[in-house]
Amino acid sequence: MAAAARFFIRGANSRLSISGFGTGAQSCFGAALLRLSPGCSSRTKTQRRHASHFTYQPDPVPTQYGPTQKMNLFQSVTSALDNTLASDPTAVIFGEDVAFGGVFRCTVGLRDKYGKDRVFNTPLCEQGIVGFGIGVAVAGATAIAEIQFADYIYPAFDQIVNEAAKYRYRSGNLFDCGNLTIRAPWGCVGHGSLYHSQSPEAFFAHCPGIKVVIPRGPVQAKGLLLSCISDKNPCIFFEPKILYRAAVEQVPVEPYTIPLSQAEVLQEGSDVTLVAWGTQIHVMREVANMAQEKLGVSCEVIDLQTILPWDTETVCKSVVKTGRLLISHEAPITGGFAAEISSTVQEECFLNLEAPISRVCGYDTPFPHIFEPFYIPDKWKCLEAIKRMINY
Amino acid sequence: MNKMYGLCFHAVRQTAGLKSSRLLQRRAFRVSTLHRQQPFDSTLEKPQFPGASAEFVDQLEFIEPNVISGIPVYRVMDRQGNIINPSQDPQLSKETVLNFYQKMTMLNTMDRILYESQRQGRISFYMTNYGEEGTHIGSAAALNPNDLVFGQYREAGVLMYRGFSLDHFMAQCYANADDLGKGRQMPVHYGSKDLNFVTISSPLATQIPQAAGAAYAVKRENSNRAVICYFGEGAASEGDAHAGFNFSATLECPLIFFCRNNGYAISTPTNEQYRGDGIAARGPGYGMLSIRVDGNDVFAVYNATKEARRRAVAENQPFLIEAMTYRIGHHSTSDDSSAYRSVDEVNYWDKQDHPISRLRHYMTARGWWSEDDERSWRKQSRKTVMEAFERAERRLKPNPELLFTDVYQEMTPQLNKQRESLWRHVQQYKEHYPLDLYDK
Ligand SMILES: Cc1ncc(C[n+]2csc(CCOP(=O)(O)OP(=O)(O)O)c2C)c(N)n1
Numbered sequence: 001m002a003a004a005a006r007f008f009i010r011g012a013n014s015r016l017s018i019s020g021f022g023t024g025a026q027s028c029f030g031a032a033l034l035r036l037s038p039g040c041s042s043r044t045k046t047q048r049r050h051a052s053h054f055t056y057q058p059d060p061v062p063t064q065y066g067p068t069q070k071m072n073l074f075q076s077v078t079s080a081l082d083n084t085l086a087s088d089p090t091a092v093i094f095g096e097d098v099a100f101g102g103v104f105r106c107t108v109g110l111r112d113k114y115g116k117d118r119v120f121n122t123p124l125c126e127q128g129i130v131g132f133g134i135g136v137a138v139a140g141a142t143a144i145a146e147i148q149f150a151d152y153i154y155p156a157f158d159q160i161v162n163e164a165a166k167y168r169y170r171s172g173n174l175f176d177c178g179n180l181t182i183r184a185p186w187g188c189v190g191h192g193s194l195y196h197s198q199s200p201e202a203f204f205a206h207c208p209g210i211k212v213v214i215p216r217g218p219v220q221a222k223g224l225l226l227s228c229i230s231d232k233n234p235c236i237f238f239e240p241k242i243l244y245r246a247a248v249e250q251v252p253v254e255p256y257t258i259p260l261s262q263a264e265v266l267q268e269g270s271d272v273t274l275v276a277w278g279t280q281i282h283v284m285r286e287v288a289n290m291a292q293e294k295l296g297v298s299c300e301v302i303d304l305q306t307i308l309p310w311d312t313e314t315v316c317k318s319v320v321k322t323g324r325l326l327i328s329h330e331a332p333i334t335g336g337f338a339a340e341i342s343s344t345v346q347e348e349c350f351l352n353l354e355a356p357i358s359r360v361c362g363y364d365t366p367f368p369h370i371f372e373p374f375y376i377p378d379k380w381k382c383l384e385a386i387k388r389m390i391n392y
Numbered sequence: 393m394n395k396m397y398g399l400c401f402h403a404v405r406q407t408a409g410l411k412s413s414r415l416l417q418r419r420a421f422r423v424s425t426l427h428r429q430q431p432f433d434s435t436l437e438k439p440q441f442p443g444a445s446a447e448f449v450d451q452l453e454f455i456e457p458n459v460i461s462g463i464p465v466y467r468v469m470d471r472q473g474n475i476i477n478p479s480q481d482p483q484l485s486k487e488t489v490l491n492f493y494q495k496m497t498m499l500n501t502m503d504r505i506l507y508e509s510q511r512q513g514r515i516s517f518y519m520t521n522y523g524e525e526g527t528h529i530g531s532a533a534a535l536n537p538n539d540l541v542f543g544q545y546r547e548a549g550v551l552m553y554r555g556f557s558l559d560h561f562m563a564q565c566y567a568n569a570d571d572l573g574k575g576r577q578m579p580v581h582y583g584s585k586d587l588n589f590v591t592i593s594s595p596l597a598t599q600i601p602q603a604a605g606a607a608y609a610v611k612r613e614n615s616n617r618a619v620i621c622y623f624g625e626g627a628a629s630e631g632d633a634h635a636g637f638n639f640s641a642t643l644e645c646p647l648i649f650f651c652r653n654n655g656y657a658i659s660t661p662t663n664e665q666y667r668g669d670g671i672a673a674r675g676p677g678y679g680m681l682s683i684r685v686d687g688n689d690v691f692a693v694y695n696a697t698k699e700a701r702r703r704a705v706a707e708n709q710p711f712l713i714e715a716m717t718y719r720i721g722h723h724s725t726s727d728d729s730s731a732y733r734s735v736d737e738v739n740y741w742d743k744q745d746h747p748i749s750r751l752r753h754y755m756t757a758r759g760w761w762s763e764d765d766e767r768s769w770r771k772q773s774r775k776t777v778m779e780a781f782e783r784a785e786r787r788l789k790p791n792p793e794l795l796f797t798d799v800y801q802e803m804t805p806q807l808n809k810q811r812e813s814l815w816r817h818v819q820q821y822k823e824h825y826p827l828d829l830y831d832k
């Protein structure tokens with residue numbers, strides 16, 4: 001229900017005021033509407049959304065790609081799409097409500113700039129969106145499909161898993177849909193509940209033939225998205241929607257790419273390796289600081305960036321050094337991607353491990369609305385896991 | 393082949409016979425000969441394909457989509473609330489009509505207060521029903537209370553008509569301890585077992601094939617129940633919608649598909665959603681009886697739903713109602729519709745063609761409703777809503793324990809372990825968790 005888009009709308013005061021039914025005679029509801037009786041507003045503050053569970057830490061200003069501009073994450077996505085439409089005349093962008101700019105504003109202005117045959121709305125049908133995108137790609141053009149929320153990607157599961165992922169293999173490389181990129185807003189947002197909060201990357205990690213990529217901020221988003229678009233394999237690009245506005249960085253204006261399947265060591269350390277991706281990176285960065293301050297523990301923070309195929313080397317090299325590994329994601333723990341990482345690291349680094357590999361993830365429940373503060377793998381849960389690993 | 397047909401028929405009769413236990417006698421699995429293929433006869437110069445029966449032609453001609461375009465819009469009242477054709481007047485009592493009006497306006501009042509409360513950050517999200525009140529109340533009134541409802545999310549009036557209390561609406565939106573859904577879903581995802589209203593789910597169109605299955609089961613129960621399934625014209629584009637239509641037709645389900653065609657799916661206007669003549673035009677393609685009604689005419693909606701319900705149950709077949717209306721509000725509190733439609737357009741529907749004003753004209757013309765009645769009802773309804781609102785605002789959130797229940801019917805050992813580890817953790821880090829806001 002485009003719920004999460006509300007933070008883009010909040011504050012943007014609607015020009016349209018709906019007066020109420022009929023003759024508008026009820027429009028007398030105004031500021032006085034919700035004047036509550038005394039004692040009632042005592043809880044008002046706490047009714048509001050819980051304060052953000054992370055502190056966004058911007059990346060340093062990149063110098064190697066030319067001039068930069070201040071952009072938030074949705075603007076950096078727009079910038080990548082803009083670059084693509086400008087340089088690749090075959091590229092088309094489509095999905096639900098994409099034409100007017102998208103419910104998260106990622107395609108604002110592109111229709112006016114490049115025409116409605118290149119940036120357009122589709123009927124409301126995710127299996128159609130992905131199937132259509134595969135077809136565009138098979139015919140040799142560049143397809144950038146938007147699924148309005150990662151939670152609504154499942155009607156397209158068959159097209160992604162049985163079609164996109166297997167096109168090249170089953171045709172003996174006669175046909176492929178490598179020009180397809182699927183974008184979808186992803187992850188928790190504070191009030192999204194079951195169907196506007198999910199992190200479904202693990203479902204797709206079980207699917208050889210596609211790539212799955214998740215950026216941690218605007219600079220990474222643009223570079224990784226452009227890599228996905230130019231990569232000759234179908235890619236799913238999940239965008240942490242809580243960062244669309246919250247994350248602001250200096251982003252290069254010109255196109256640039258950040259290599260896929262390469263993790264990035266954001267902070268070096270010697271005692272514990274912390275692996276995450278997307279929003280959770282910012283929780284981990286804070287946890288690393290807390291561990292240093294409160295426990296005197298030195299953490300190495302790694303942003304995996306590409307979930308499939310993932311960079312085992314960077315992660316294993318770090319664990320060989322630190323001997324301890326904590327992996328954290330919002331998705332349920334059972335069958336989550338942390339399990340895959342843990343298993344591989346255990347195979348590769350068994351003799352280097354000083355403590356069992358630790359996972360701090362979502363519980364094995366749907367993503368709950370009012371219990372979100374208890375559900376998410378927050379910094380306190382991660383810190384506690386580090387304590388336990390150190391004292392093992 | 394003739395024989396084979398006979399055989400099949402026999403087999404069907406036999407199964408029917410086998411099943412014609414007491415339970416199934418009244419509403420047996422009728423296999424109506426109408427839906428049955430023609431017997432094969434090779435001497436006739438007619439197409440004998442198993443998939444269709446018609447005549448051969450020798451002119452090359454494509455069927456134009458507009459041969460089925462222009463499905464008329466059924467209405468009972470004009471925009472001024474005058475009955476157009478007396479034979480279509482449902483002749484509802486004054487009391488019934490006043491109840492319609494009070495439910496429609498109460499819904500509108502609740503919407504405005506909850507919308508505003510979201511704006512003030514008191515609840516996280518809201519979706520209004522502005523302009524669609526007639527579709528809700530007209531259809532809900534035509535059903536039996538035990539008919540099962542599968543909704544989309546913009547049908548709060550149906551639930552209100554059935555007697556869902558303001559306290560329950562508010563509790564759900566506040567996700568407080570009184571929420572029947574235990575605080576797990578976003579606002580407006582209501583559900584009520586007692587009122588036969590299946591809990592709303594955000595993923596679109598998923599309820600459509602589910603409604604077909606439910607209608608099939610209800611048919612086998614032989615309990616004089618029907619199922620109604622609401623959805624938007626946008627959701628009708630999903631694959632699930634196709635599945636639901638086709639299943640209910642082939643499996644002969646007593647089901648009313650009620651499409652609220654309100655002109656938009658978030659920002660997407662209907663001309664980017666479909667190219668045929670709306671949703672009603674699809675009915676014939678599925679072998680389904682269909683009608684288009686003026687959704688802002690509560691009596692037209694009532695008549696159409698009543699007749700569809702009667703026949704769905706009597707004849708075991710699905711009906712498709714496309715109620716034409718207009719989404720006067722923003723899609724939700726996440727949306728600013730001025731980015732994709734004009735204020736004039738919205739104002740037209742708000743001021744010139746609103747289901748509530750139309751009904752009010754009707755009541756006024758009959759001398760059933762005065763300015764004074766209006767004034768005092770508004771005051772009273774607002775007060776009632778505000779009181780419920782304040783009660784909900786004061787309530788605590790549900791016990792966090794409920795995070796782990798109902799995943800499965802039973803608590804699994806794995807989940808139990810996770811539950812215990814959360815509690816241990818929260819005890820240790822008390823100051824970082826908003827425990828005081830939650831029920832103990
Ligand atoms: C499978 C799925 N895709 C996308 C969405 C996001 N979404 C929520 S409501 C909506 C528009 C629905 O329009 P319509 O069916 O016409 O109902 P209306 O809002 O007009 O009542 C969309 C795209 C969703 N909830 N589920």
Ligand SMILES: [Mg+2]
Binds near residue numbers: 624626653654655656
């Ligand atoms: Mg609609």
